[in-house]
Amino acid sequence: MENQVHFNARIEGINYDILDDLVGYAVRRAQLSIYEDFAASLAAEDITPQRFSSLVIIGNNPGISQTRLAEVMGIARSGVVSIIDRFEASGLVERQASGDRRSYNLHLTKEGQKQLKRYKKAVENHDSRISSALSASEKQQLKSLLRKIGLREEDR
Amino acid sequence: MENQVHFNARIEGINYDILDDLVGYAVRRAQLSIYEDFAASLAAEDITPQRFSSLVIIGNNPGISQTRLAEVMGIARSGVVSIIDRFEASGLVERQASGDRRSYNLHLTKEGQKQLKRYKKAVENHDSRISSALSASEKQQLKSLLRKIGLREEDR
DNA sequence: TATTGTTATACTCTATAACTATA
DNA sequence: TATAGTTATAGAGTATAACAATA
Numbered sequence: 001m002e003n004q005v006h007f008n009a010r011i012e013g014i015n016y017d018i019l020d021d022l023v024g025y026a027v028r029r030a031q032l033s034i035y036e037d038f039a040a041s042l043a044a045e046d047i048t049p050q051r052f053s054s055l056v057i058i059g060n061n062p063g064i065s066q067t068r069l070a071e072v073m074g075i076a077r078s079g080v081v082s083i084i085d086r087f088e089a090s091g092l093v094e095r096q097a098s099g100d101r102r103s104y105n106l107h108l109t110k111e112g113q114k115q116l117k118r119y120k121k122a123v124e125n126h127d128s129r130i131s132s133a134l135s136a137s138e139k140q141q142l143k144s145l146l147r148k149i150g151l152r153e154e155d156r
Numbered sequence: 157m158e159n160q161v162h163f164n165a166r167i168e169g170i171n172y173d174i175l176d177d178l179v180g181y182a183v184r185r186a187q188l189s190i191y192e193d194f195a196a197s198l199a200a201e202d203i204t205p206q207r208f209s210s211l212v213i214i215g216n217n218p219g220i221s222q223t224r225l226a227e228v229m230g231i232a233r234s235g236v237v238s239i240i241d242r243f244e245a246s247g248l249v250e251r252q253a254s255g256d257r258r259s260y261n262l263h264l265t266k267e268g269q270k271q272l273k274r275y276k277k278a279v280e281n282h283d284s285r286i287s288s289a290l291s292a293s294e295k296q297q298l299k300s301l302l303r304k305i306g307l308r309e310e311d312r
Numbered sequence: 313t314a315t316t317g318t319t320a321t322a323c324t325c326t327a328t329a330a331c332t333a334t335a
Numbered sequence: 336t337a338t339a340g341t342t343a344t345a346g347a348g349t350a351t352a353a354c355a356a357t358a
Contacts, residue, residue, distance in 0.1 A: 007230030033306035074163030133304040148289040150189035
């Protein structure tokens with residue numbers, strides 16, 4: 001057996017130089033430790049941040065098409081195919097016929113709604129845990145600052 | 157030709173439900189748009205956030221071993237091998253003999269130092285661009301809040 | 313002609329585990 | 336026995352491009 005891989009934001013005795021000044025690196029670091037906790041928290045479930053987001057989007061935007069979902073997730077349409085194939089196989093999502101016979105309307109099944117409820121609780125717990133060093137107002141502030149990232153002139 | 161994949165943080169008319177409340181999702185979103193800008197900014201160079209970080213760490217911690225670098229980066233030792241192989245092939249990093257003949261001391265070459273300087277400028281520009289909607293103090297605040305993420309009781 | 317979903321394919325990243333040489 | 340680096344291998348995730356059916 002080999003040693004486990006684990007991301008530790010800060011290693012004693014290492015000079016991080018410019019990395020400490022970069023907003024991008026701080027975000028990346030945070031993201032890695034969040035992902036690690038997410039994976040550990042939901043190891044028992046067949047879910048990832050990506051798949052969880054898809055399920056939430058489908059659940060709250062019933063009838064959405066695969067192309068639109070791809071656009072929301074920022075991934076290629078081909079990627080959505082495998083995500084939905086998987087959900088369909090596990091009975092969480094249905095491809096329903098739409099007026100346009102080229103496309104499907106995506107819907108959660110009863111089982112999908114039930115599972116999503118469970119996942120949401122687990123994800124909420126995970127999110128509280130990783131942000132437990134922040135007060136409610138700090139969390140709000142953090143989210144608001146993060147939303148300003150990547151905004152271009154014309155978006156402000 | 158197909159349509160380009162692009163992550164748009166917020167799509168008109170979509171209900172994001174719980175995703176809007178999660179700190180983790182906000183971080184993920186920000187990370188995606190940062191990564192996209194990084195890739196676009198440094199497309200001409202053979203560099204990624206991961207490789208850039210490695211170079212900075214080696215440059216500022218000369219003589220570091222591959223195992224230690226793996227630990228700092230939070231990746232497997234096998235991953236470091238290919239990163240260093242690549243840098244060695246392009247003449248940016250050298251594996252130097254250490255006292256312990258099982259391990260190497262990693263160093264930047266002259267060329268590596270020169271390139272790192274260039275990369276740093278490009279990355280600084282990129283970082284300013286993605287955070288240009290934030291004031292200096294907001295940037296500082298954001299970094300400070302991000303550093304609190306994932307902290308456990310005993311680390312505070 | 314353009315669009316939707318699909319498939320084929322390939323590339324990157326990363327992990328695990330076994331190996332070797334050294335300690 | 337343990338450690339550093341290496342190799343082989345495999346699994347995600349994602350992209351591009353071409354295709355069939357439909358608009």
